[in-house]
Amino acid sequence: MAKIIAIATDDFEDSELTSPKEALEAAGHVVDIVENEAGKTITGKHGATFETVKGIDNAKLSDYDALLIPGGFSPDKLRVDERYVKLTKEFLEANKPVFTICHGPQLFIQTGISDQLTLTAYQSVQADLKYAGANVKDEEVVIDDKHQLISSRTPKDLPAFNAAIVEALNK
Template sequence: MTKKVAVLVTDLVEDVELTSPKETLEKAGYDVILVEKEAGKTITGKNGTTFTIDVSIDDVKPDDFVALLIPGGFSPDQLRADQRFVDFTKFFLENNLPLFAICHGPQLFIQTDLTKGRTLTSYITVQPDLAYAGGHIKDEAVVIDNNLITSRTPDDLPDFNKAIVSLLHS
């Protein structure tokens, strides 16, 4: 059985918050699948890195994947306006499946209405929004709440990457 990790992503993603976890997951034996509105589309990160989308959100189901990664930048804010991406994320939260988000990534959680009672972190400007949505915020490099792992910034990537692989291998 193939171990696939979905990545919900679009233009203006924080480049390293996609490339670093993706490389870590691939080294750990996972297929990392970029999911956006259109398969084959090229998106561009905030710092100019280009990425090719593997599959359309319309052609996948959340249970096709063992985990979900949501990198930061301006990508999550754009994706949360589309109910398909919200529902995809909601599936992982409702079913306590491995879900990893860094920086602005947790913005997508707000639209799911499942933030209340969760312990998490994010980029400093997103933390109040998560708190208003009922989340318990910690200002730590990595916050683990069952199968939900969140981090704040690219500086936290070494700890974030270690935590996500550790969870998947547990």
């Protein structure tokens, strides 16, 4: 069983948090949703709600086996907060699994190491990642084995994305 930290705030894309979380939990893993403070209710773009398990100041790399970053407007809000950028960069540099979809990879631009990554994202974010030096592919699921990074483009990719992230944790 792995313990996954999901970083999200209001206006996340509902299915991009709900679906991977359900798939991971069905496989026996634990998913902690983390935002600025514990016990806060965050709301997705379409009304899904989740209560946060802990605040970002109490979330440490050593407490988790993997990181999940859903899309929507949430990643754009989180990337201006150095705490989320720092944690994301720590996961990438520690070669712990990172799972992200749609707009989630926006956080990588702030890490300063986008030029080391191979990934995909939502179409408009792909260009930003290319300008930041990333190797961007327009595929359903892109796996960067060097960084244990699994990425997908849109909610329609969720079945393949979910299968890939569950398989990665079961290795």
